[in-house]
Amino acid sequence: MSLFVTELRRLAKRRLTRLLLVLLLVGLATVATAFSFSSHKLSPAAVAAAQAESDAQYRQSVQDWKRTVADCEAAQARGEQTEERFGPNCGKDYQPQPDMFDPKWNLPYQFDFRAEFPTFIAVFAGAVALFAFIVGASFVGAEWNTGGMMNLLLWRPRRLAVLGTKLAALLTTVLGVGVVLGALWTAAFWLIGTSRGTTAKMTAGAWRSIGLDGLRALALVLVVGAVAFALASLGRHTAMALGAAVALFAISEVGIRIAVGVLSVPFGDRYVLSTYAQSWFLKQAELFDYDTCEFARGACEPARYVVTWQQSALVFGIGAVAALVAAFWTMRRRDIS
């Protein structure tokens, strides 16, 4: 227990942790503030005005259409060629419809909490995951490469316990930061929703769905932190985790993309990591194979492949467990100098 508290303090004392925390706060606050300006609360009067405007637009375009048809018919009566100017059948088939004039288009953007907050949960998770990655990697990486780990092992020779406690301290800190900032983030967007947007239809079910989104976001952040920690510990250097992450990104997002493209593997994106991140947030990611379509024969439903969030959980879970097992396994017997 004393070691756990010590490690929490060590992490909190680090300048990098503090600096990144400030950056994270400033970054998230900036995004929320900037976004709040783009949303405008719609008064009933404004909605009515927009409705009236789109009704007027509809009537106007019906009038225009009628006149054009009349012109065309007049021309036909004079025996002129009309196909080129008015299209087939004088364009009679193209009568404007009311649903082509959505009043929304005459209104400024309004933030809809229920529909759009999940996207902002993903944005939040991305930012906190980056924080978790850098802090996690450098927490153990710097310890290794400045001799701090060795000093500590002279006091606490149980190596696995030491590494495990450090990991626990890291995850606790990241979780704490994630929960507190997540609550603030939710409050900020709720505020934007109530003051400059809409929070309509927030039923208990909608809240539960948002809660689950938040939990999945936190889980991803913790996994990222743990993997960064494991990689930096394996390589005994912060840069090792950063390098591995860059390599993984390059291989997965660029290398595999190109390879499956060249080999024209159907649903090649199912081998790309970001597909799984996407499905983790959206509960599923859909991949389409347009090669199965023969557009010459008209419209077509392309073949579909679905990556579920459970599959994502499996992929990320296996990755994290593998990295952690490797880190702890090497820690057990490696020579420390």
Add this chain to the structure above:
Amino acid sequence: MSAVLEIEGLRKTYRSRKRGVRHALDGFDMQVEAGQVHGFLGPNGSGKTTTLRTLLGLIQPNGGRMAILGQELPRALPAVAGSVGAIVESPQFFPHFSARDTLGLLARAGELPARRVDEVLELVGLRDRAGERVKTYSLGMKQRLAVASALLKNPKLLILDEPANGLDPGGIREMRRLMRELAESGMTVVLSSHILGEIQLICDSVTIISLGRRVAYGPVDEVLAAHSQNAVRVRLEAVTDLPQAAETLTRSGIRVAATEADHLMLAGVDKPAVVSRLLAEQGLYVSELTPVAVDLESVFLELTATAPVPGQHRQVDQSAKVDQTGTAGGWGA
């Protein structure tokens, strides 16, 4: 007296695909009695740091037996860790923390009272600079911090690998006094150092290691006595005659231990008069012929066979190898 530290037949082998096998420790033995200041000596690369790291559980031995305070290592390490304070070769600390923070975190991990931190800072003379970041410290200040971290636990066994590295003369003397005081208070100190004058002054006993094996051990005066080789210093009237004199003496079976710029050092001379006579016969006249009291440094150089030879550049790993079981030290053996 009981042994605080016992090592028997310790082996550590480094394998490298390119260079083959290196026996850093090759059946090494060591005993340290309670309450002593024990010097741990050996040429560069002889295995001192490897021994201490192994003892502290930082590296895994390939064989042999170790015990601290009567407890078998590495099994009992968690139990004895609280009684062993150590610094290992050029200790490093997280550069952005202050000395006080660094020690504070260690004390907390070891469940020691925070007041102990200020006590050791005072002891090593860092009190007034304890709030500054370690990054800004000089070499000697870092070394003092390392000693402070080792003393923090108030250990029964204190292991210091080259603690004097980077200390100023005052600091070295203070360290010497500190070691003595600690030993008097009942602490056992194991001290690895290359400053043999220092070792001779403060140590009760020594172990000398060469190529991973013990070449000598025991109380300092016994080691000195066992190897006092009737050394004699010879000066001639003409410095230019020294090589000829060396040759003459060697031919007559007297060992020339060293040829210096202005004198020769001879070893194993029973009767200095013989030297005088041999040289006079060759028309070489002696201007000084002094029996030299043996010191630890010359014993060390002799035992490890690392005395410099004019015109040669001794390479590391060129040192005495004692025969033991047949396996040899060094690369590719």
